[in-house]
Amino acid sequence: MHRLSHIGTRSKSTLADKLRNAVGGADYGKSKQAMAAGSLTAKDENGEDFRELYVMPKRKLRGQTQLEQATGRAEVKTRSRFDLMDRLAERPPRSEEMDPEKHTWSDIWPAARTFASSVVPLPVRMGSRPNVEKRAPFKKEGNLELVKIPNFLHLTPVAVQQHCEAIKKFCTPYPPELLSDASITPSLLPISVQYSTYIHQGTNIRDIRSRVITMIVDVDYLKLSENAAEKLVRLAGNRYNQETGQLTIITDRCHTRKQNLDYAHYLLTVLYHEANKQEAWAELKERSDNLQVEFDGSTTKSKLEDLIEKAKSSGLKTDEKALAEFGEMWKTYRNTEETAEKTREYGRQMKKMLGI
Amino acid sequence: MKPCGRLVLQMARRMGSCEQKVSSCRQFSSEATAHDNIKVGTLCEMELAVAKQLNMKSHLPAPLSKQMDTLGEIVTLIREPIAEIASCMRIVDKNLPNLRLVLWGAFGTGKTVTLNQAVHHAYTNKWAIVHLRSAMELTRRVKEIEMSSFVSGRINDPSNAVAILQNFKQQNQHIWKILGVLLTEKDYEWSKSERTLKGKPITEIIEMGISAPFLASDCVGALFRELRRHAKDDKLKVLVAIDDANSLWGKTLVKRADRTYAPPSDLTLVVHFRRMISNDWTNGCVLMVADKKEVADARDELGVSRHTPLELFGEEGFEFVEPFVPIETTNYTESETDALYNYYVNKNWLASKAARSEEGRKQLMHLSAFNPYYYERLCAFN
Numbered sequence: 001m002h003r004l005s006h007i008g009t010r011s012k013s014t015l016a017d018k019l020r021n022a023v024g025g026a027d028y029g030k031s032k033q034a035m036a037a038g039s040l041t042a043k044d045e046n047g048e049d050f051r052e053l054y055v056m057p058k059r060k061l062r063g064q065t066q067l068e069q070a071t072g073r074a075e076v077k078t079r080s081r082f083d084l085m086d087r088l089a090e091r092p093p094r095s096e097e098m099d100p101e102k103h104t105w106s107d108i109w110p111a112a113r114t115f116a117s118s119v120v121p122l123p124v125r126m127g128s129r130p131n132v133e134k135r136a137p138f139k140k141e142g143n144l145e146l147v148k149i150p151n152f153l154h155l156t157p158v159a160v161q162q163h164c165e166a167i168k169k170f171c172t173p174y175p176p177e178l179l180s181d182a183s184i185t186p187s188l189l190p191i192s193v194q195y196s197t198y199i200h201q202g203t204n205i206r207d208i209r210s211r212v213i214t215m216i217v218d219v220d221y222l223k224l225s226e227n228a229a230e231k232l233v234r235l236a237g238n239r240y241n242q243e244t245g246q247l248t249i250i251t252d253r254c255h256t257r258k259q260n261l262d263y264a265h266y267l268l269t270v271l272y273h274e275a276n277k278q279e280a281w282a283e284l285k286e287r288s289d290n291l292q293v294e295f296d297g298s299t300t301k302s303k304l305e306d307l308i309e310k311a312k313s314s315g316l317k318t319d320e321k322a323l324a325e326f327g328e329m330w331k332t333y334r335n336t337e338e339t340a341e342k343t344r345e346y347g348r349q350m351k352k353m354l355g356i
Numbered sequence: 357m358k359p360c361g362r363l364v365l366q367m368a369r370r371m372g373s374c375e376q377k378v379s380s381c382r383q384f385s386s387e388a389t390a391h392d393n394i395k396v397g398t399l400c401e402m403e404l405a406v407a408k409q410l411n412m413k414s415h416l417p418a419p420l421s422k423q424m425d426t427l428g429e430i431v432t433l434i435r436e437p438i439a440e441i442a443s444c445m446r447i448v449d450k451n452l453p454n455l456r457l458v459l460w461g462a463f464g465t466g467k468t469v470t471l472n473q474a475v476h477h478a479y480t481n482k483w484a485i486v487h488l489r490s491a492m493e494l495t496r497r498v499k500e501i502e503m504s505s506f507v508s509g510r511i512n513d514p515s516n517a518v519a520i521l522q523n524f525k526q527q528n529q530h531i532w533k534i535l536g537v538l539l540t541e542k543d544y545e546w547s548k549s550e551r552t553l554k555g556k557p558i559t560e561i562i563e564m565g566i567s568a569p570f571l572a573s574d575c576v577g578a579l580f581r582e583l584r585r586h587a588k589d590d591k592l593k594v595l596v597a598i599d600d601a602n603s604l605w606g607k608t609l610v611k612r613a614d615r616t617y618a619p620p621s622d623l624t625l626v627v628h629f630r631r632m633i634s635n636d637w638t639n640g641c642v643l644m645v646a647d648k649k650e651v652a653d654a655r656d657e658l659g660v661s662r663h664t665p666l667e668l669f670g671e672e673g674f675e676f677v678e679p680f681v682p683i684e685t686t687n688y689t690e691s692e693t694d695a696l697y698n699y700y701v702n703k704n705w706l707a708s709k710a711a712r713s714e715e716g717r718k719q720l721m722h723l724s725a726f727n728p729y730y731y732e733r734l735c736a737f738n
Binding site for chain 2: 314333339
């Protein structure tokens with residue numbers, strides 16, 4: 001600690017000296033001084049040095065100081081802080097020394113980092129107060145809440161722009177063919193992968209659902225043979241949508257998104273190769289094993305043919321050509337959702353065929 | 357729901373509130389030409405005596421049979437389905453395999469009533485009638501069972517078999533003499549002591565079955581076989597009318613010795629009726645009703661089952677029954693409700709003044725959403 005030099009009161013002369021100095025001259029006190037100093041000349045009768053007699057202290061007396069204080073002429077001693085030098089040794093926060101002309105924010109905050117109140121030049125406040133009007137939320141210095149939450153100070157538009165500029169030279173333009181006609185996307189890019197990212201405001205920013213991968217493949221573009229396509233449909237089970245012809249694989253059995261994506265690709269590969277394999281026991285397939293009920297080879301067809309013949313011979317106006325049409329309708333009737341309208345259609349065609 | 361019965365009545369709407377002539381007539385005769393047919397949309401009355409013979413009281417839906425008791429007559433509306441059935445019955449020929457018709461439709465649209473109208477039509481045209489009140493009785497309301505001695509593994513149902521034979525006897529009184537003339541083709545050995553010899557009238561089989569319940573199931577089978585044979589020989593035409601026919605391929609409540617439920621193909625009566633449905637015989641018409649009762653679950657509050665044939669018969673049943681002609685029963689049209697409304701007004705069945713007003717007529721129509729069952733219920737309470 002630095003000590004400011006100050007004049008000690010003890011070195012001041014007594015009141016009498018002062019008066020004398022005030023009245024007399026400069027050399028008035030010399031003899032006295034000589035005597036006080038104990039010079040050889042200043043000796044008493046016995047030849048001993050002069051011993052100064054202590055009458056008054058060499059300071060301002062209590063009364064005097066009180067008078068001075070009362071009259072307002074007291075000298076106020078300014079005492080410096082005990083931690084003043086420590087304080088001077090400390091620098092002001094960085095945010096105060098920032099100049100937009102000289103510094104760029106993306107250099108100061110280049111990547112995601114926890115909130116540092118001394119660096120962020122914004123007068124941001126955070127905290128829950130019972131009455132916000134009366135007392136503002138807590139300031140940023142020493143505010144743990146600001147530290148706990150995720151911040152996106154590294155993603156200012158300027159920073160994002162800079163990132164894009166940096167990456168651009170590695171990118172190719174979006175295919176103009178897809179821009180003009182989005183419907184050809186499935187033929188060029190038959191596999192579509194979907195996943196979601198979740199943002200949370202809270203103590204935990206993670207969401208377990210973000211590892212789920214949905215992979216949708218249009219089976220036509222796998223270019224499988226008829227048998228292979230049927231085998232794929234059987235293997236896929238309810239992952240295959242008959243109406244749209246899409247195979248949907250949803251995986252979340254691995255911990256990370258990347259792992260799930262790899263697993264989905266693996267599943268697709270396995271399905272494809274297994275579908276292309278022909279096993280010996282596949283030869284044993286019967287009519288009852290078919291995925292769809294076929295009209296040709298059904299008992300209905302043989303019975304119908306028989307009935308039409310006999311109806312003709314008994315004089316009804318039957319329509320044999322309508323049998324093919326009936327077969328088509330019958331296949332839809334048996335293999336798709338049955339509705340009242342379909343049943344009516346069935347009835348109409350039956351009556352037409354039999355000539356009722 | 358639908359008043360039942362067949363009488364030719366003039367379109368009541370034209371006559372307003374004047375009394376309707378009640379006169380019996382035979383409709384839809386088998387060789388009828390177009391102009392003989394009763395117009396669709398008119399009301400028809402069935403004679404009570406005929407109704408009694410045909411056992412209409414138990415075969416009609418409950419609200420209607422109660423109305424029969426109350427009003428003292430059975431009056432039904434002739435609608436599209438019965439006209440179709442009548443035209444199909446006209447086609448029946450000894451060379452043509454039996455014509456299968458399936459009545460389907462939503463709840464309360466008139467399947468059972470149409471079936472009964474067809475039975476009456478068969479009666480008037482002197483057909484043999486095999487009428488089963490409900491196939492669910494064979495599969496789910498089996499009081500006692502016996503293991504069959506004829507085929508091992510089959511389960512006989514004596515009480516139902518006797519009921520079937522009695523019903524057949526009662527309903528076919530009009531052709532009893534003709535049946536008495538038809539003869540059996542072979543010896544039937546029912547058991548060690550009972551037998552029916554070849555060349556006996558088939559009415560003996562019926563009598564045998566009624567008298568001995570433990571033989572009744574086999575008698576039913578024999579009777580059906582004889583009927584099929586004689587139909588093929590053009591001795592008679594047969595109408596097989598089965599209500600709730602899809603239950604023949606449905607759920608059973610008959611427990612076997614090992615405490616599992618027997619499939620319907622293990623029940624003799626079900627097997628016999630299935631043989632009647634199969635189209636290896638000619639000169640007949642099989643009229644079946646596909647009813648939701650079989651698949652509807654009262655405890656399933658959210659699901660609504662379909663009422664279309666494939667759903668109700670199941671794959672196996674559907675393939676058995678094919679090829680058939682589906683006949684749909686629908687809700688009323690306005691003119692049909694008008695005809696019924698006028699009938700009710702004339703009969704003083706609609707009691708309240710509000711119901712008899714024009715406003716009331718419209719309200720009844722729309723409140724019931726043109727559903728025949730609910731229309732009848734609403735009229736009964738107003």
